[in-house]
Amino acid sequence: MGKHIIEEAQRCLQCKNPQCQKGCPAGTPIKEMIASMLRGDMLNAGERLFMNNPLSVICALICPHEKFCEGHCILGRKQSPVQISSIENYISSYFLDQVRLTPAISTGKMVAVIGSGPAGITVAFMLAQRGYGVTIFESSERIGGVLQYGIPEYRLPKSILREIEEMLVSIGVKIRPNIRIGPVLTIDDLFRDGYQSVFIGTGVWNPRPLRIPGESLGHVHYAINYLKNPDVYSLGRRVCVIGAGNVAMDVARTALRKGVREVYVLYRRGEADIPATHYEYEYARIEGVRFEFFKSPTAIVPEGVRYVETEMRPCEDGTEALYCVEERTGLFAADSVIIAASQSPANTLVSSTPDLQTNSSGLLLTGEDGQTSVPGIYASGDVVTGAKTVVEAVRFSKKAAEAMVKYMEREAKGSGEDRPLASCLENPVIKNKKI
């Protein structure tokens, strides 16, 4: 591994105007990280990555790199791009092993973070590093959100999340697992108890139904529910996954790993339109997932999925549109059916905080800095943008954390408590580096 990583790093041209950094939603300083590593200054390289993105070690494993950093590397125009993700993972893993964090000097102010996915973790790191007393409220048993309960172990080892959790605790973050804010404790209760600002990073956890007959039958499941704990499902020998995005690929590959003999993905469009990234699709294919294109489900029955065939037809304006061919219908036999047709937010917080405004899909409405319709409440990640990526949740959450600091500073000034705050980037709480 070492030789390969070093050779990849040596291929970097150290461009004056690095496109890779522009292609990364978090603006990762890729050129500098590679230069530091090749100089032998691994801790400096790791610190740069961590301070820019506390989930760098995870992003390096699961970002759609071909779309982001590596897709923008100039070498990729004529040959293969520098494998930035492998270099980043090597440096970030080393850094997490070596570094020990300690709490920052307290500002005496408390912040509540609802949800411990990538958005909540980013905000918690940024605010705790500035001396805010952060408490995370998480409805599940463990932190991580989709990282813990969605992305399968073979793509993201859960041991990394335990390391992240230890780091959060070491800088003073308090974690309250198994508590859903909304039904019992509400956001009003949090303000009553002295939290100066509240962050919402609750993601999108309601599966989107297809609204076709048969969806409530006993052999039908939703992707996001299945991925939470695949071991509790008895799927039978032949499974049909409806939908062809990345979540569908995770479901199909997990089902094969859990012993299902035949896994089919049913998709209403063709291979060219598959929403999953190229590599996720290719991995699914080579692992044995089979694809049935141009079939649109119309009903689920005990024997499987009834469908109508579809086809692309030319339109007058030169484009193409998808049509159902009504006379070509069929039954796709399956013991179990898993629906992977995207997700939307659960509304427990909104129903208990009526002033929070949402759009018609239930996503929270915020400004660019994550400010919601209620002063002091900020939000970012999937609950605002809809299903996106980890690195995009990190980028947005950094902005939200900055805005929360400004809000709390303004509030402190208003109440006569003017206190300067240490800058997280200039005054990191990284200490006691092991050698």
Ligand SMILES: Cc1cc2nc3c(=O)[nH]c(=O)nc-3n(C[C@H](O)[C@H](O)[C@H](O)COP(=O)(O)OP(=O)(O)OC[C@H]3O[C@@H](n4cnc5c(N)ncnc54)[C@H](O)[C@@H]3O)c2cc1C
């Ligand atoms: C199966 C799957 C695979 C994916 N694969 C990738 C990938 O390979 N690469 C990539 O970049 N992105 C991937 N994504 C997308 C990515 O994981 C999300 O964009 C990201 O996790 C969003 O982060 P978040 O913090 O906004 O929300 P989440 O990760 O959803 O976290 C929200 C957290 O809030 C908690 N919560 C919800 N309501 C409450 C409440 N009322 N009180 C307390 N806690 C609450 C939830 O339990 C959860 O822990 C994938 C998504 C899925 C579903």
Ligand code: SF4
């Ligand atoms: S965070 Fe993701 S997109 Fe950005 S450099 Fe790292 S792997 Fe690439």
